[in-house]
Amino acid sequence: MRPRRGLGAARGRGAARGGGQRGVRGGRGGRRPRCARSLPFSHLGDENVEVETSPGPSGIPQRPSLTEQLKVAKVARLLDKKHENLLSADQKKELARLRDGKQVGNFKMPDAPEPQRGRGKGKGKGKGRGSEDSRMWRPCPLLPGVPTVPPPRVRQSWELQQQRPIDITAEQEGEDDDIESYFLPDITEDEEMRPPLLEDEEAVPSAGTPPQAKKRKIQFSPSMGIIQATALPQNIVPAEIELLGFTPSSTGTRTALDSGRSNYSMDIDINMERDFIEPGEGSEVDEGDSANMVGMIDISLKPRRIDDFPMDLDSIAEHEVVEVIQELDNAADEVLRNVVGPETDLLHFDWRGEPENFESVREAFTVPSTGPTFDNADLIPLDVFFKIWDADIIAYIVRETNRYGAELIRSTIPSKPNSRLSRWKDVTSDEILRFLAVLMLQSLVIDYVEREYWYAVIEELQIGNFKEIMTYNRFIVIKRCLHFIDNATLPVPPTKLDKIIPIIEHLNKKFKSLYVLEQNIAIDESLLLWKGRLSFAQKIATKRARVGIKSYELCESRTGYLWQMEVYTGKGHAHVVQDGEPEERGQESDEPESATAQIVLNLTRSLFDKGHTLIMDNFYNAPLLSRILKVQHKTDSMGTLRLNREFVPEALKKKTKKNMKEGEVAFSTTKDLSVVVWMDKNIVAMISSFHPIEVGGIEKYGYYRYKPQVVLDYNFSMGGIDHKDQMLSAYPIERSRNIIWYKKLFRRLLNVSMHNALVMFNHNRTHALRHREFRLQLAKQLLQSSRSAAPSRSLAPAARPEPAACIRDMHLPGKNTKKQRCKLCYSAKVQRSTVWRCTTCNVNLCIVGCYTVYHINLAQTPAV
Structure with missing residues (x-):
């Protein structure tokens, strides 16, 4: 009987006899490739795999150490890789599909575009049925109340303005009372649009329609906007166009046909007192045209987007950037493994592609009250400011x-x-x-x-x-x-923040003691512009400053209240010991000092075991960090995730823009964590300790968009720090030009304290x-x-004596080493120099004439 071909049989001539195993002879040294199902693939996270344990002194088996478990995992990965090399290409694909089916679930959004099918070989993007269509697609887990079919687009208020009436006034010799009002029909993309009649353009009557003798006048105003008719009326009449409040820069310019829009345009320069024009209510600029208005619209303070940072390293073109990111992530994962210590159960991640596998719920917020720790009802802004300073x-x-x-x-x-x-x-x-x-x-x-x-x-x-x-x-x-510090007390060798560290420590202490945070908190970086020479200056392309002094900040999500900050001092950054942290913690030699995981634990240590929800981006998030915060410290976390982090399911690490289509969602869950990979315009990977696999919706510009619920919550909660930076940028105390970096940082701290004072002052008002x-x-x-003390003029003499007091004070002349300009002669625009000066006033004066006149005027000038 001829052997059946399939996963358990390799392709070739003849079958192996004996043992009941189907196969072929071949390969090096007569080795026979075996069935993929019979290969001893090891899974570190499988419950059926038993780890060998050595008996202890009392005869009871002891759990292996962390080093031994990592060594076993490494050997298992090497064996898996070795066995996979024995499989054919089809068998590898089938094995990957089986693994994906266990670890990852898949579904599509209701608004996902249909896959394009090619009619013939090489035509279109799709060449027949792909491997992704053979997967088991789950139904989309929509939240209650979310429509199963995208509703039709809702017209915006600025679009409804196109239906406003335009008054057409009939003017005739001796007749000015014939007024007609017309409503323009709705404009659709399918209808061909034509330009309005111009002043010097002759009306061309349609066939069978005599020209009209009446001359009309069409008036446009800035409040109405320029509205083009979808079609000319049947009875075409000559008309004069009057523009009220603005003048045209040109008339009747032809443009090329662009995506269904009119092939005619009328360029009009509108002179209105507005800083910029935004798409949305009260504007006729749509989202597509906003890209051409970069010079008019300030887009530097854009809100945070979900795809600001790449989540799959395959999308980064620069190889050096990938290496740096990988190095940072490895250092953070090393810190997390050291933090876990003997609790090796935290390293066991049983990823499954089943939504029911996730059982975690959000931690209960146990803080009795939030807001200022003092009564702010009867305080003025100065009182709140003096609480800080x-x-x-x-x-x-x-x-x-x-x-x-x-x-x-x-x-x-x-x-x-x-x-x-x-x-x-x-x-x-x-x-x-x-x-x-x-x-x-x-x-x-x-x-x-x-x-x-x-x-x-x-x-x-x-x-x-x-x-x-x-x-x-x-x-x-x-x-x-x-x-801000006595130079004689600086340590040897000095650290980089010695000049400003007393102010940072004081403000951190005050910010933490004066305000109790709400449940949602966020960690992110802030960048202070500094273009001078500085050893720890950083570059962040997504920030407005681009280059400057970076600080890690813990803020309240809703208000942007800065609760604690840590200024980053570059490679070899030493963490400041916070409240509740052991002194020897920062002295461990095996802990990388610049790891992002240690920054998160350092900033949030005072908030553990209170039920807070920490929102972070993919610079910090990792599966092991989320589990540590959840299990050990009763703190939830959510945010974006880079798929190269340790303990991310292997099936999800392979998700890229090349093997996912728009609208697809892949997810994987454990008992306490959920990871969602959504293909929007780019790969969006999210991790959460309390979000089940659910899909919600939001309306934007009239369109209803489906998004995972964790994405909606992230966009709503992560903008606190960006909101704070935007508020501070409107009132730049820092100024763009500064000579000394720590004095500019002092100004930023003063600016931040004013923002915090505003949050505390407005609380519950x-x-x-x-x-x-x-x-x-x-x-x-x-x-x-400060009016109690009169303004001082310290650059003049400390006291303004009477004429008789000049002799007592001994304003005696003295000689300079070289000639310099006389003060009075210079004021009178006389080119004269002298070697004499007053030793008391320290002013250069001609010894004859100017010396006496200056002191007489000085005595007669009232003190200020």
């Missing part, structure tokens, strides 16, 4: 600034006796508060030349009256001497303040609180 930190800044100013004077004055620092005097707390108020006011009205806030180039550009708050020279001196209004009130109240 209290008297202790202000006094600390004053002390360190005065110490650093004295150091600069000792090192600078001998070489530059006429610099601003030569008239330095110690600052006070009120003066530091006025300095902060000036920074706040500068962010409300942006001028890229800082001097013009005090001295405008022309009178029309004058901004406020900053001279009454603080003189320009005094502001520049305080800005230069601003310091019926009449919440808007962002700009809050900043205005805060700056005004900060100035009023």
